[in-house]
Amino acid sequence: MLDQKPADGTIGKALQVLDLVADFKRPVRFAELQEKSDFPKATLYRLVQSLTNQGMLTHDPDRMTYAPGVRLLRLAHAAWQQSSLARIAGRHLDKLAADVDETVHLAQLDNAQVLYIDKRVPKQPVEMYSQAGKVGPAYCTGVGKVMLAYQREAVLPQMIAQQSFHRFTDFTLTDETALRKELKAIRDRGYGFDREEHEPGIICIALPILSRGGRLYGALSVTSTTQRTDLTKLEKLVPQIRETAMKISDEAEAWRFPDPHGGE
Amino acid sequence: MLDQKPADGTIGKALQVLDLVADFKRPVRFAELQEKSDFPKATLYRLVQSLTNQGMLTHDPDRMTYAPGVRLLRLAHAAWQQSSLARIAGRHLDKLAADVDETVHLAQLDNAQVLYIDKRVPKQPVEMYSQAGKVGPAYCTGVGKVMLAYQREAVLPQMIAQQSFHRFTDFTLTDETALRKELKAIRDRGYGFDREEHEPGIICIALPILSRGGRLYGALSVTSTTQRTDLTKLEKLVPQIRETAMKISDEAEAWRFPDPHGGE
DNA sequence: ACGCAAGTTCCATTATTTGGAACAATGTTT
DNA sequence: AAACATTGTTCCAAATAATGGAACTTGCGT
Structure with a gap:
């Protein structure tokens, strides 16, 4: 693989x-x-x-x-608590999921793959590790494409080279040219969609989580089904999602500057 | 440390x-x-x-x-899904926590320390990695002592040597002799207590999760406070906890025998 | 400009990893 | 029950990778 x-x-x-x-x-x-x-x-x-x-x-x-x-769990616990966005993002995800009443995903990029860091399904208790840590393809998911779009040009080629471009549905982008075009569109627009590219009937809208300096922390998405909604309606959620992304980004930024007098 | x-x-x-x-x-x-x-x-x-x-x-x-x-999260996800008891135990923990209306812990031993694999607090949604992956001392917790008690004699000495025996409360066992005696009592009785040994006011009852062959998978505990209950009342829960432990053990056993015709 | 500290690179020495093949343990077929 | 097959484990000389003292670079404060 x-x-x-x-x-x-x-x-x-x-x-x-x-x-x-x-x-x-x-x-x-x-x-x-x-x-x-x-x-x-x-x-x-x-x-x-x-x-x-x-x-x-x-x-x-x-x-x-x-x-x-089991040692991995201990280490992952540590990773969770600091390096990833998850700890900071948690309550924001709660709020967003409740507000929009749809499934919310938080993801980061790991070795050209999408790594799901957290997830919220409205009115459903979360299961612990069953979701966090999951990986998925980057070229055909909302969060994946958005994160690729905000990658530095220098590293993009090798990331694209690692995509399988397997055709999951009729809408899957199956070559570099199509993906490149899509990434351009995402950058211009500031957010991206998943148009049933990974699973039939599943659509989503995704935004990047960017630092003030433009560094990519991760991505945030709201997922739904074609039965419940459509892309136009999802697009109306952009301001809400963007606000959530900015809050997460701000807190992440603050977190990385430890207290200057930080003793123990 | x-x-x-x-x-x-x-x-x-x-x-x-x-x-x-x-x-x-x-x-x-x-x-x-x-x-x-x-x-x-x-x-x-x-x-x-x-x-x-x-x-x-x-x-x-x-x-x-x-x-x-982040790679650790991906690996931990895999660990979670197979090696640990967590996946299997999840629903049993739900049920036990609801039945006894107290906090339930699932733990394994990691390098002579207690590693909490899962946790249920009644009427409270779980937080993801915030609990799983946490570590704690073995010599002064219910799950820790139980797991030490069912350890093979050959490996015990070095495990005991790794305990800090720090006195957290007046009830903490602070030397090997006292711990050895306690372990013996646990083996005889089949379960163990935490008598406010780690935190004042916190008590618990813990049982091992054993395979048919006597191998130790982990431990299960019900935790409460001295204000809500006492050890005698907790002890009445033993049959329920034991039944849960056995169910988990059975499923773990079955799960480890993959389908004989296992193709992929 | 200078000194200081944190991070990074160099390279001959040293210790570790390597892997083909032999060995042991377990289960299966004749 | 004996021969066989399969899987897991150990050995050891050759090859490789890790080591660490010291030198170099960079960024910052004075």
């Missing part, structure tokens, strides 16, 4: 293995890993062992399977 | 750095890391660089700070 990494050093290799295990959606046996990986047996074995010792993988001795380890 | 790791290989060192960054609750500068770490400057620098390249850390060029990276 996606594995043309320069893989700098041992760390890169180890993380490659970690990803490999994570990509199986179930506990996986050593032989299965070996099959999917280019590493020679002994090397892979030692990588897996190291990761297991470190708690990044858990090993089930009975079934002889490996799975992502 | 806690850093006497054998640190096997480069992977261990890299993860040590990752932990270090995570332990700061805010974006951190290189010099701060250097101060807290034993690594020579150049070495630390390259470790941080590798981690950043790999997306395990994010680097803010403006502020010159590092923070845990």
Whole structure:
């Protein structure tokens, strides 16, 4: 799927293995890993062992399977609390979802893919990790296209190169030319749509979350269905969404300047 | 605090750095890391660089700070979906919390510490990563002691050695002898208490989640306050909690045997 | 302009990783 | 029950990557 990494050093290799295990959606046996990986047996074995010792993988001795380890949860907790927008954005998402009465997504870009950081479904309790951490394609989702649109030109080519351009629906943009044109339109307009490009019947409107300096923090979207609404109606929500995005951005900005007298 | 790791290989060192960054609750500068770490400057620098390249850390060029990276969320998502009990346990926790109308915790052991996997507070929506991934001491919490009690004797000594035995309250067990005695009592009884050992006024009852074969999956607890209830009343909940634990265990067991005809 | 501190790069030395092949343990077929 | 097949684990000399002291660069305050 996606594995043309320069893989700098041992760390890169180890993380490659970690990803490999994570990509199986179930506990996986050593032989299965070996099959999917280019590493020679002994090397892979030692990588897996190291990761297991470190708690990044858990090993089930009975079934002889490996799975992502609990240590990742602890680290993700830390990531959640600071690096990502999530902590700051939480209450804003609550409000936005309640105001517009539609599903709201918060996403960031991770290695040319969309990584969903948070989600709100109106009148429905959130499930914890079941949504956050999910990944999706960038070229055919609202948040994905918006984030690509606000990427620096220098890094865009390699990001576009990583898109699969798989045709999910009749509306999916399936080549670079179409995507480039769409990104241009998004930049001009300041927001983007998903016109049933990923799933039939699912449409959305998405805005970037930008810093004062123009740096991209992430993206925000309101998703609905063609049965409930249409793009024209969604477009009317732009001011509300933009205001939410700006509030999140402002708080993120403030958060990154720690108290100058910050002791412990 | 806690850093006497054998640190096997480069992977261990890299993860040590990752932990270090995570332990700061805010974006951190290189010099701060250097101060807290034993690594020579150049070495630390390259470790941080590798981690950043790999997306395990994010680097803010403006502020010159590092923070845990978004890639961790993706990995944690995977961990959540399979390795941990959380996915399976979710609905059982819902039910238990509603039935007993008290706070319910689900925890696993991570490197001699308690790692909270999930939490339910009755009549209150859950927040996503804000709770899951949190860590706590093992020697003075209900879930922690229970999980220590069902640990194999061979690994216990080093786990106990890693406990700080800090006196949080008048009831905290502050030495190995007292803890050993308590663990014995828990094994005999099949469940454990927290008698305001970690926080004044907070009590809980905890049960292990064991496989048929006696392997420890994690622990389940019902927490309350001395104002609302007492240990005797909590003890009456044991059958309900045990039933929940068994259901979770059974499903976990079943889940680990993938469909024999498992194609994809 | 100067000094100071934080971040970054260099490179010979050192330690770790590598991977082919042998070995052990487990399960399956004849 | 014996031979076989499969999967997981260990060995060790060769190859590679990590190391860290010191030098270099950059940005800031005086």
